[in-house]
Amino acid sequence: MLLDSLYNLSIYSYVSLLRLVSPFNKKAKLWVEGRNNLFHKLKLDTERRQLRSRSGKLAWFHCASLGEFEQGRPVIEAFRQQYPDYKILLTFFSPSGYEIRKNYSGADYIYYLPADTPENAHRFVSILEPSVAFFVKYEFWKNYLHELKKENIPVISFSAIFRPDQVFFKFYGGFYRKLLHQFNHILVQNQSSLELLKSIDITNVTLAGDTRFDRVKQIVDNRKDIPVVEKFKNKQQVFIVGSAWQTDMDVLIPLMNAVSGDGTKFIIAPHEIHDAEIELWRKQLMARSVLLSDAREVPDLESYEVLFINNIGMLSSLYQYAEYAFIGGAFGKGLHNILEATTFGMPVFFGNKSYQKFQEATELIRLGGAFPIGSTDELKALYQQLKTNEPERKKTATISRNYVLENVGATRKIMQVVETLVKK
Incomplete structure (x- = not known):
């Protein structure tokens, strides 16, 4: 409980800091303003039945920034082709991803991700009710993962990569290791990541490789x-x-x-x-x-x-x-x-x-x-x-x-x- 409270305090503090510096920092300003009235907009979209397909299915893809989006893009497009009855929601943490790809045609809806507070995570998941959630590479948000797990919504991490110096593999990293258990499956880029996860008893892992290779191949082909x-x-x-x-x-x-x-x-x-x-x-x-x-x-x-x-x-x-x-x-x-x-x-x-x-x-x-x-x-x-x-x-x-x-x-x-x- 103490670590949960410290984690949440760090998120609240981060948001407060961004609000303080936003008048003087362009990126902070975009981060803050992009999240203003976001839940109101989500609620309106839901009430108008715009967020879900006729089948009621929604796939949520989350990327931190532009680089992670480029890794996620081949999977988003493959998912769209294989599951045409789903609508696709894409979220970004950083303005450098959202501002450049906010008009990306491969997703039906594109938003900033609200800060990972318990209240935001609960409201976000309750409003959207996604059928499946995807987190690209380094995204490990405690409260969102908790809400998704609680609602029995499958969560997949892909293009993930791990290194021995990360907190998951330290003797004091138990809090963060628990986050990894919230995923239904983790697809990693290399063999060393696979072995690191298995060393901490994370077994729902597959070595898939790096989707950036698929993306750059698309660039050449098109x-x-x-x-x-x-x-x-x-x-x-x-x-x-x-x-x-x-x-x-x-x-x-x-x-x-x-x-x-x-x-x-x-x-x-x-x-x-x-x-x-x-x-x-x-x-x-x-x-x-x-x-x-x-x-x-x-x-x-x-x-x-x-x-x-x-x-x-x-x-x-x-x-x-x-x-x-x-x-x-x-x-x-x-x-x-x-x-x-x-x-x-x-x-x-x-x-x-x-x-x-x-x-x-x-x-x-x-x-x-x-x-x-x-x-x-x-x-x-x-x-x-x-x-x-x-x-x-x-x-x-x-x-x-x-x-x-x-x-x-x-x-x-x-x-x-x-x-x-x-x-x-």
Whole structure:
């Protein structure tokens, strides 16, 4: 009971803190305002019989943010195809997921998830009465899991990944281990996660793999041409920088200046769009650069060497035009998604500090498809080695592409488990 009370107190405190800082912080403001009057809206939708299908069945998918949504998306779409009588509700914890995917056509309803207080969880589950609930990757909300279990609603966690340093596996982690027992089934990404769960007597586990491989395969299969980018490329090799932070650009800008004029073009996609930051980067470059928003009006676009992407949502499609990729984040809190680049087949570079917890990064390094770097000189040496040895570059590209192809299939394994728990 004491730990329950401390958990709930931490949730109340978190919400209070966000309300306090929301006038001064954009993300906090979106988090708070997105949840205003949410239960009123849910109640209205329910009374209008909009939330459920004629069969009365509703599947609830919850993702923390945009990355988890991309992992959940193949399963959402497979569920829609296999269970057309269900309506689908999608919730997000973070504004970075909700604000970008609030118009996603694969779900019937998309909301923020109310904070995990006992009152909110009870009201939410009572209003919605889902037939099944899915939590993607790291989502372990105590009160929601309790309410779902109490109502005998099947709960599935998929694309989950566990590490020995997580609290579940510590001697003092009993409270959190109990949360794992609330799931009817947990589908994990790798063998080590399976073994960790079995070591704490969690046996309703299946090794399914990572649905991101299925998602990036979808991207390749459904890619669309971007004429303005194709015009910019002008049949030259392209080095794309995905999800760039300042710490990444500190390494990349000297490289770009050093190799300017060698025939390679650069596409820079910042992690967050800040006009002042992009302008600062442009001023440090020797090469001519252009913003994507201006590129369509530039008559001699083919002569520019650097294209800055100043919008959100198209990065995954841009990789089709690249021969090399640098993925940002690893000089800071953590590496961003490298699979979107590797699925198109190319050498992938990233910082050498915060990538170790990402299984795909460590495996691609071992295979020879990815390269952690610590400095401009190191990146320049690797890049020039590949640029001057086309067979070697193509070999590396093939390693990356095959790594994705060999790991598709997680969605199919997840849906096989779903069939045992969900009624048509």
